[in-house]
Amino acid sequence: xKILVPVKRVVDSNIKxxxxxxxxxxxxxxxxxxxxxFDETAVEEAVRLKEQKIVSEVVVxxxxxxxxQDTLRTAMAMGADRGVLVTSEDALESLSVAKILQHFVTKExxxxxxxxxxxxxxxxxxxxxxxxxxxxxxQGTFVSKLELSEGKAQITREIDDGQEILELVxxxxxxxxxxxxxxxxxxxxxxxxxxxxxxETVALADLGIDTAVRLEVKSVAESSSVREGVIVSSVEELxxxxxxxxxxx
Amino acid sequence: xAVLVLLSYEKGDKIRPISRxxxxxxxxLDTEVHALLVGENLEILSQKxxxxxxxxxxxxxxHSAYAHMPAEPVANLIxxxxxxxxxxxxxxxxxxxxILPRLAGxxxxxxxxxxxxxxxxxxxxxxxxxxxILATVASKDAKKLLSVRGTTFEAVAETGGSAVVEKIExxxxxxxxxxxxxxxxxxxxxxxxxxxxxVVVSGGRGMQSAExxxxxxxxxxxxxxxxxxxxxxxxAGFVSNDFQVGQTGKIVAPELYIAVAISGAIQHLAGMKxxxxxxxxxxxxxxxxxxxxxxxxxxxxxxxxxxxEAALKAR
Numbered sequence: 001x002k003i004l005v006p007v008k009r010v011v012d013s014n015i016k017x018x019x020x021x022x023x024x025x026x027x028x029x030x031x032x033x034x035x036x037x038f039d040e041t042a043v044e045e046a047v048r049l050k051e052q053k054i055v056s057e058v059v060v061x062x063x064x065x066x067x068x069q070d071t072l073r074t075a076m077a078m079g080a081d082r083g084v085l086v087t088s089e090d091a092l093e094s095l096s097v098a099k100i101l102q103h104f105v106t107k108e109x110x111x112x113x114x115x116x117x118x119x120x121x122x123x124x125x126x127x128x129x130x131x132x133x134x135x136x137x138x139q140g141t142f143v144s145k146l147e148l149s150e151g152k153a154q155i156t157r158e159i160d161d162g163q164e165i166l167e168l169v170x171x172x173x174x175x176x177x178x179x180x181x182x183x184x185x186x187x188x189x190x191x192x193x194x195x196x197x198x199x200e201t202v203a204l205a206d207l208g209i210d211t212a213v214r215l216e217v218k219s220v221a222e223s224s225s226v227r228e229g230v231i232v233s234s235v236e237e238l239x240x241x242x243x244x245x246x247x248x249x
Numbered sequence: 250x251a252v253l254v255l256l257s258y259e260k261g262d263k264i265r266p267i268s269r270x271x272x273x274x275x276x277x278l279d280t281e282v283h284a285l286l287v288g289e290n291l292e293i294l295s296q297k298x299x300x301x302x303x304x305x306x307x308x309x310x311x312h313s314a315y316a317h318m319p320a321e322p323v324a325n326l327i328x329x330x331x332x333x334x335x336x337x338x339x340x341x342x343x344x345x346x347x348i349l350p351r352l353a354g355x356x357x358x359x360x361x362x363x364x365x366x367x368x369x370x371x372x373x374x375x376x377x378x379x380x381x382i383l384a385t386v387a388s389k390d391a392k393k394l395l396s397v398r399g400t401t402f403e404a405v406a407e408t409g410g411s412a413v414v415e416k417i418e419x420x421x422x423x424x425x426x427x428x429x430x431x432x433x434x435x436x437x438x439x440x441x442x443x444x445x446x447x448v449v450v451s452g453g454r455g456m457q458s459a460e461x462x463x464x465x466x467x468x469x470x471x472x473x474x475x476x477x478x479x480x481x482x483x484x485a486g487f488v489s490n491d492f493q494v495g496q497t498g499k500i501v502a503p504e505l506y507i508a509v510a511i512s513g514a515i516q517h518l519a520g521m522k523x524x525x526x527x528x529x530x531x532x533x534x535x536x537x538x539x540x541x542x543x544x545x546x547x548x549x550x551x552x553x554x555x556x557x558e559a560a561l562k563a564r
Contacts, residue, residue, distance in 0.1 A: 160491065
């Protein structure tokens with residue numbers, strides 16, 4: 001069985017993103033970038049399946065500027081076998097990314113595309129579902145448990161009021177919830193080894209895929225959550241504030 | 250051209266409040282609002298849905314293949330009637346987020362997730378970066394597919410409407426079933442639904458154990474509130490995942506949010522920052538949660554919570 005894992009290079013999710021002074025976008029220059037945490041979960045799961053000998057090959061793919069190569073190297077240091085880098089200077093939206101992935105799914109013929117349920121930057125939560133539709137494949141979204149058998153995947157999905165267990169007919173697109181696993185840290189020897197693993201680089205422009213922007217970002221603004229809070233010294237004081245000042249109880 | 254709203258409902262024939270928020274968003278588009286009910290055994294739900302305020306027409310698609318709303322056939326169904334609609338709206342919950350982007354793939358449209366504000370018929374506001382930034386986006390697609398956040402659109406009334414009910418007859422069902430439903434594991438709770446609760450009492454890693462959540466339940470009992478949790482508390486196994494508030498969990502905006510032993514990571518704030526009043530109880534005076542709280546108490550939760558419970562009881 002072969003798994004394709006798309007990974008995205010994003011602003012590190014521990015960093016507070018800053019809005020550019022002209023409000024045109026988010027400042028990414030000089031900011032620490034990392035693999036989207038949801039994608040790390042997907043890479044980890046694919047590697048575990050390989051270690052259990054259920055999967056024979058894990059291919060990682062990233063689309064973006066040349067530095068996305070670092071993200072592929074991280075995935076390979078975690079245990080992925082090889083990488084595909086699709087270079088593009090433009091910010092791409094989920095529909096375009098799904099179309100590019102569709103191209104490589106057709107080429108690579110994986111049994112499963114395993115990917116994060118959303119990217120921590122655009123929070124769109126759409127690429128996997130769009131890809132599944134384009135391929136006419138089953139989809140398993142927000143998956144917290146994955147068991148593979150011949151031609152089938154049994155998944156546990158996180159839903160509004162609990163969990164749902166489904167059986168998917170393979171091939172399928174599966175998107176991961178953070179609860180699926182705890183991603184490993186790549187060891188130094190594995191980081192060194194990953195440097196020798198192959199990356200195939202393709203320019204998006206050479207693929208002839210329509211990636212015209214459908215959803216234009218007009219402006220961005222900070223959404224402040226800071227409040228002029230007061231620290232009270234006792235439960236009595238808190239009760240007084242909630243009853244007489246805030247009037248919520 | 251009209252707007253179609255996909256309805257989401259719970260077991261026990263209850264239309265979710267977030268569906269009513271989705272209708273509220275749809276009414277802002279100044280066009281006819283149609284609601285779509287998909288599933289099996291929809292008699293009671295149809296009756297309820299036809300009374301939702303603001304809905305002019307209710308479409309009902311009933312078939313055993315639609316039980317538990319599987320994304321593949323439901324997206325195909327909506328695609329088959331999409332021609333009549335300029336806008337298709339789904340609630341930004343587990344179902345809407347599963348189905349709407351698949352529909353977008355079928356229709357070759359870029360979906361717009363988690364809309365919190367409708368500026369005009371092609372311009373919308375949505376949060377990015379765990380809600381720390383709001384982006385204003387303009388869609389160039391002829392058809393707009395939106396999922397809407399429940400907390401920012403005030404739900405329409407459950408009654409007052411009188412929609413024309415129309416059964417969809419030509420269901421585009423294929424023989425090949427891509428996903429097969431196996432089992433539903435619902436979390437049992439007598440408390441109000443987290444997303445619609447007036448009061449939410451949430452615990453973090455500092456609660457130390459699942460047993461200690463009883464302390465929060467006692468507070469919630471006094472306030473008829475729901476229980477929430479940070480991801481750290483869920484990961485530590487204190488409560489199940491559907492209690493999680495945050496970027497990857499539920500988005501809540503209650504009148505009162507009480508955060509107990511929650512440090513205040515941006516991923517958590519993403520889920521509760523629009524609460525009206527936020528109270529934080531934490532022993533660490535440097536906890537970032539205090540900066541986003543209206544009232545804070547620095548101290549040991551094991552001392553404070555019983556005191557708070559007693560004070561609430563004595564009200």
